[in-house]
Amino acid sequence: MYSPYAAIDEYQTAPKGCRVIQANILQRHGARYPTSGASKAIVTALTKLSSVKEYTDSSLEFLRSHTYALGTDVMVPFGASQSLASGREHYERYKYLLSQEQLPFVRASSVERVVHTASNWTTGFSLASHHIYNPTLSVILYKDANTTLADSMCPNAGDAGAQKGAWVLKYASSIAARLNKHAPGANLTATDVYNLMNMCPFESVFYNRLSPFCNLFTQAEFEQLEYYGDLDKYYHTGYGQALGPVQGVGYINELIARLTGKPVNDNTQTNLLAAESDSAGSETQLDHLPPRPVLWAHDH
Numbered sequence: 001m002y003s004p005y006a007a008i009d010e011y012q013t014a015p016k017g018c019r020v021i022q023a024n025i026l027q028r029h030g031a032r033y034p035t036s037g038a039s040k041a042i043v044t045a046l047t048k049l050s051s052v053k054e055y056t057d058s059s060l061e062f063l064r065s066h067t068y069a070l071g072t073d074v075m076v077p078f079g080a081s082q083s084l085a086s087g088r089e090h091y092e093r094y095k096y097l098l099s100q101e102q103l104p105f106v107r108a109s110s111v112e113r114v115v116h117t118a119s120n121w122t123t124g125f126s127l128a129s130h131h132i133y134n135p136t137l138s139v140i141l142y143k144d145a146n147t148t149l150a151d152s153m154c155p156n157a158g159d160a161g162a163q164k165g166a167w168v169l170k171y172a173s174s175i176a177a178r179l180n181k182h183a184p185g186a187n188l189t190a191t192d193v194y195n196l197m198n199m200c201p202f203e204s205v206f207y208n209r210l211s212p213f214c215n216l217f218t219q220a221e222f223e224q225l226e227y228y229g230d231l232d233k234y235y236h237t238g239y240g241q242a243l244g245p246v247q248g249v250g251y252i253n254e255l256i257a258r259l260t261g262k263p264v265n266d267n268t269q270t271n272l273l274a275a276e277s278d279s280a281g282s283e284t285q286l287d288h289l290p291p292r293p294v295l296w297a298h299d300h
Contacts, residue, residue: 001229002201004031004082011093023094024255025104027086029117030079031205033071034198042199043068045192049183057182062212070202075113078205083117087124091133098133107139109149115140148251148270157243160235167231168194171224175217197225 005028014020034042050063075083090104104125108118118137126134141147172190179188179196188196196213200222203211217225234240237247250270257264 001225002031002198002205004078004201004205020094021097022259023090023097024258025090026251027117027121029111029113030075030082030120032075032079032113033073033206034202036072038195038198039070039072041191042070042195042202045188045195046199048186048188048192049179049196052183052186055183059212059215060179060183066212070206073113075116076206078208079113080116080120083120084124084127087121087126088128089124090121091125091128095129095133098129100133103133104135106135106137107141107149108137110140110143114143146270148254150250150270152247153250153269154243154247157236157247158241160232160241163231163235163240164228167224167228171221171227175221179216194225194228197222 033039046066046068049060050066052060052063055061055063104122106118106122108114115137122135122137141149144150144152146153168190172193175193176188176190179193180186197217199213200211200217203213235244237244239245246268249268250266253264253266253268253270
């Protein structure tokens with residue numbers, strides 16, 4: 001669920017007779033450490049498992065010398081390299097659209113890992129062009145502001161807590177029983193198992209090698225963890241939540257305006273003026289949205 005981005009197939013150029021004339025890019029930040037809340041939950045589970053005096057499964061022996069070394073919230077070095085590579089890739093893919101008057105317009109949420117991702121992207125883009133084209137991070141939007149990059153615009157939308165909780169009990173209870181059998185006295189719960197499983201991707205992207213936690217679970221069990229993420233998206237921001245998809249309507253209306261070259265037509269709660277405001281408070285007219293936007297956010 002927290003595994004780094006990987007392309008599912010090679011990029012395909014536009015089919016014969018078609019030509020790309022505009023690119024709108026919306027990306028999440030690069031690979032990161034756990035959030036502060038997730039980190040606390042992971043440490044709680046680890047403390048239970050590592051306090052066991054004797055393991056009856058050799059796959060758990062690494063815990064005797066294991067040290068939890070993950071930070072919180074910010075990008076890991078691998079995440080920085082991801083965004084640098086993304087900037088290079090997009091320059092090579094769309095360089096025929098560029099001129100000094102038509103550089104990418106880059107906007108980001110104010111969360112530190114998102115800002116650093118955007119800055120690394122512009123660096124990668126510039127390096128790939130041999131510093132001929134040097135886009136900058138034009139706008140940083142406060143993460144809780146009313147903008148098209150906000151992910152909490154609809155307080156009545158609800159969440160997926162009930163569905164996720166039910167699924168954790170269903171898939172992780174048997175895993176907890178297995179681990180408790182091999183780690184007598186650990187008393188792990190289904191929720192502890194969920195947090196321990198996330199150590200696999202978090203440690204792997206931090207150390208840039210496969211974490212030993214990955215070997216504690218089967219492929220089928222990781223697929224069950226993946227389904228947890230599916231439930232989160234479907235019942236929080238997807239069609240399983242009556243007001244879920246509407247959280248992105250401001251961005252969609254902005255995108256339509258860019259694609260059609262027309263003023264933004266939006267009657268939602270989204271403040272589109274704020275969407276184009278910079279830290280000094282200057283605003284871009286809604287009928288002159290910057291072309292070729294590169295937008296960076298989180299939890300979208």
